[in-house]
Amino acid sequence: xxxxxxLCDTERCIECNGCVTACKNExxxxxxxxxxxxxxxxxxxxxxxxxxxxxxxxxDAPCMAVCPTDCFYKTEEGVVLHNKDACIGCGYCFFACPFxxxxxxxxxxxxxxxxxxxxxTFCAGGPEExxxxxxxxxxxxxxxxxxxxxLCAEMCSTKALLAGDAPVIxxxxxxxxxxxxxxxxxxxxxxxxxxxxxxxxxxxEAAK
Amino acid sequence: xxxxxxxNGWEDKAYIDARVxxxxxxxxxxxxxxxxxxxDVTGIPEAExxxxxxxxxxNKPSTVVWCMGxxxxxxxxxxxxxxxxxQLVLGNVGVSGGGTNIFRGHDNVQGxxxxxxxxxxxxxxxxxxxxxxxxxxxxxGVDYEWVKSQFASQAMMEKSGIxxxxxxxxxxxxxxxxxxxxxxxxxxxWGMAPNxxxxxxxxxxxxxxxxxxxVIDPYPSAxxxxxxxxxxxxxxxxxxxxxxxxxGSRTASNRSIxxxxxxxxxxxxxxxxxxxxxxxxxxxxxxxxxxxxxKVNKDKQGWDEPEIExxxxxxxxxxxxxxxxxxxxxxxKLHMKNMHTFDVKTLRANGGPCDGDYFGLPWPCYGxxxxxxxxxxxxxxxxxxxxxxGGNFRAxxxxxxxxxSLLAADGSASKGAALQMGYPEFDxxxxxKLGWWDDLTEDEKKAAEGKNWKTDLSGGIQRVVLKVYxxxxxxNARARALVWNFPDPVPLHREPMYSPxxxxxxxxxxxxxxxxxxxxxxxxxxxxxxxRDISKEYPLIMTSGRLVEYEGxxxxxxxxxxLAELQQEMFCEVNPRDANNAGFRNxxxxxxETPTKGRMKVRAQVTERVAPGTVFLPFHFAGWxxxxxxxxxxxxxxxxxxxxxxVNQGTTYGYDSxxxxxxxxxxxxxxxKA
Numbered sequence: 001x002x003x004x005x006x007l008c009d010t011e012r013c014i015e016c017n018g019c020v021t022a023c024k025n026e027x028x029x030x031x032x033x034x035x036x037x038x039x040x041x042x043x044x045x046x047x048x049x050x051x052x053x054x055x056x057x058x059x060d061a062p063c064m065a066v067c068p069t070d071c072f073y074k075t076e077e078g079v080v081l082h083n084k085d086a087c088i089g090c091g092y093c094f095f096a097c098p099f100x101x102x103x104x105x106x107x108x109x110x111x112x113x114x115x116x117x118x119x120x121t122f123c124a125g126g127p128e129e130x131x132x133x134x135x136x137x138x139x140x141x142x143x144x145x146x147x148x149x150x151l152c153a154e155m156c157s158t159k160a161l162l163a164g165d166a167p168v169i170x171x172x173x174x175x176x177x178x179x180x181x182x183x184x185x186x187x188x189x190x191x192x193x194x195x196x197x198x199x200x201x202x203x204x205e206a207a208k
Numbered sequence: 209x210x211x212x213x214x215x216n217g218w219e220d221k222a223y224i225d226a227r228v229x230x231x232x233x234x235x236x237x238x239x240x241x242x243x244x245x246x247x248d249v250t251g252i253p254e255a256e257x258x259x260x261x262x263x264x265x266x267n268k269p270s271t272v273v274w275c276m277g278x279x280x281x282x283x284x285x286x287x288x289x290x291x292x293x294x295q296l297v298l299g300n301v302g303v304s305g306g307g308t309n310i311f312r313g314h315d316n317v318q319g320x321x322x323x324x325x326x327x328x329x330x331x332x333x334x335x336x337x338x339x340x341x342x343x344x345x346x347x348x349g350v351d352y353e354w355v356k357s358q359f360a361s362q363a364m365m366e367k368s369g370i371x372x373x374x375x376x377x378x379x380x381x382x383x384x385x386x387x388x389x390x391x392x393x394x395x396x397x398w399g400m401a402p403n404x405x406x407x408x409x410x411x412x413x414x415x416x417x418x419x420x421x422x423v424i425d426p427y428p429s430a431x432x433x434x435x436x437x438x439x440x441x442x443x444x445x446x447x448x449x450x451x452x453x454x455x456g457s458r459t460a461s462n463r464s465i466x467x468x469x470x471x472x473x474x475x476x477x478x479x480x481x482x483x484x485x486x487x488x489x490x491x492x493x494x495x496x497x498x499x500x501x502x503k504v505n506k507d508k509q510g511w512d513e514p515e516i517e518x519x520x521x522x523x524x525x526x527x528x529x530x531x532x533x534x535x536x537x538x539x540x541k542l543h544m545k546n547m548h549t550f551d552v553k554t555l556r557a558n559g560g561p562c563d564g565d566y567f568g569l570p571w572p573c574y575g576x577x578x579x580x581x582x583x584x585x586x587x588x589x590x591x592x593x594x595x596x597x598g599g600n601f602r603a604x605x606x607x608x609x610x611x612x613s614l615l616a617a618d619g620s621a622s623k624g625a626a627l628q629m630g631y632p633e634f635d636x637x638x639x640x641k642l643g644w645w646d647d648l649t650e651d652e653k654k655a656a657e658g659k660n661w662k663t664d665l666s667g668g669i670q671r672v673v674l675k676v677y678x679x680x681x682x683x684n685a686r687a688r689a690l691v692w693n694f695p696d697p698v699p700l701h702r703e704p705m706y707s708p709x710x711x712x713x714x715x716x717x718x719x720x721x722x723x724x725x726x727x728x729x730x731x732x733x734x735x736x737x738x739x740r741d742i743s744k745e746y747p748l749i750m751t752s753g754r755l756v757e758y759e760g761x762x763x764x765x766x767x768x769x770x771l772a773e774l775q776q777e778m779f780c781e782v783n784p785r786d787a788n789n790a791g792f793r794n795x796x797x798x799x800x801e802t803p804t805k806g807r808m809k810v811r812a813q814v815t816e817r818v819a820p821g822t823v824f825l826p827f828h829f830a831g832w833x834x835x836x837x838x839x840x841x842x843x844x845x846x847x848x849x850x851x852x853x854x855v856n857q858g859t860t861y862g863y864d865s866x867x868x869x870x871x872x873x874x875x876x877x878x879x880x881k882a
Contacts, residue, residue: 020770020774025770043815043816044816044817055454
């Protein structure tokens, strides 16, 4: 079984926001909800770098650990998903997440008024039936069920953003590092994948 | 950079000797540009220039990429020639991985240019001479005398028109000063953004004065709102559909052509451009002449729609100059269907039905489609046979100049050419002289008699020259480093119209004013002299350009929620030093004021992206005017989601001395806290 991961190669990201636009268009997320965003550091000075950030689908996901309603679950492919019906909009996951992934449709409102949390699903939908209208309305497109990878990475013009089975994308990145002749850390990987894979209720059924 | 290249002997001497003309005069000018002088004018220190020159010289091939940063200046023509000369000196032109790459701003700009929207040429760069008109009349199947009768006079027919950059002067200039009978009274904005053009304050005055203004666009656009601000009637909006709602060929910057299929039916009441064009022709009474060779079908609402494939076939039958002749709709569609058979590095089909073709048949793809020319992936590449996409420099300016040959040196022809030397362009006379005439078929002979490689509609001359003898139809000459018919034959530095340095204005002045230039009087030295000291009031350099999120004038992209969310406000990039001096902080509102009396209220983006003394503003915004939202001037529900000040409200007068391109890339401004 594959273990799905994201990898953003900061040597290649050109801050074009193509991934952000692809994500919004594919999942029809509302204004203000950004499942993915591009962050630039050292803007305008030598050494400027950009990185495209979304939920990294951590091996030991802090959001899962802190959620008081246990709305999170992990698929067999390692994708961290959640059940919006169980979400109470408390925002704990937002404070726990090292990547700022959880989004709330009503912004920084008071507890209970933020609305249901929304985040990157690795284009894998939610607990509803694959490809159903209900699934799309709550979670966006389920591309994985159609045998496709997340659109953000598919649309990346420089192939800075990679999405897919961990050994495959690691190989691509390793080859790039070898060609460049300098080591580079895969951004965010230690934080996201540095801990042992957390055992979690695997199937969607468990979350229902 | 050329100074360091020559000084260190890094130039490609063999290449220059064989394939370049007039470099000695350029070199003489270059060697006067000592590092001290360069730093004084550009601000770039010697070490940096040397580092880049060495990097280019020692890492070959290398390419140079630019967009509008080089061209939108009064010296734009000199800038781009200087870049080409740099590449010629390094021997980087005509090699894979080399060349100069000028990126187009949006879909099919190259294709639009190729079919002749410029006011100095018929399609495919044939110019406006009587012979050019006769060539195209023959292609169109219409009588030359009839076409002539549509013009006020033959002189008007053959005289370059007013460029889009100056239409406002065509309206506002005194009638006795312009080189045509009447001023412009009607303007059609067809997929064109007014906020991408300079001198916005004068533009609204011109819009007010017009009898008629027509906007053809998927969105009402800033044109409609600007006009509505100035007048109550005489403005017509015609909804055009987007490229996704029609099919047809699109040409990219690398001259390759792709066939696009219709994705959805045109939305609402919109129509494709060619349907609108036909409706106009019908109203004016020449629809039969417009579509002599083109089948006309009825669309779903009963409008007449010319058949797209036939339009391309007509282009194929006439555009011999640039080899836009071999790319039939059938060949292009075959490429799209068999995309997977093309190698991603060479762009060449490896087996399959398109075997040997370069993807999209980049022009020149000479001859008829039946000749099966594979297209040309790199221009001027002598390492390949011409039927393999090879080529050389064009013999477009005669065979000698001042006693020096303009033709390429012996041994520098394309691979396998029967003539391994420089040679002129081919016509019926040269073919006969060489004894190649009898390689033509009897039918081809009839068509080619009295013709040359670009007017022989049978394609026989091109076929014989290319296929039988491996030569280039347009001859084999040297690239001109010295362009004797331009105002500055050697590219020269001239200070911009609005310069922050009066001392440099004195040293590097603009040329004298021109009385008639593209039908209009055009100011250079007199204006520059008048504003010589204006930097006392407007001390900062103001430049403008693009953002990745928006495109062109931005009406379409600022109406797209996914993109609009990413750039929600018009802004100005200011260096922290200038922001601190002016007393505002990041994200404050600020005023940008320019010598046109343009005033723009924008967000301050305080950043090191710009150097002290320079500010940058993106040009994609419109919908605010001098601090006020223009929402009420858009048709209800049609305003873009994001609106902001147009930088071109504040850009100033200044035009390239050859092309009449507007100077958007440099003027002056001052900034204050709003």
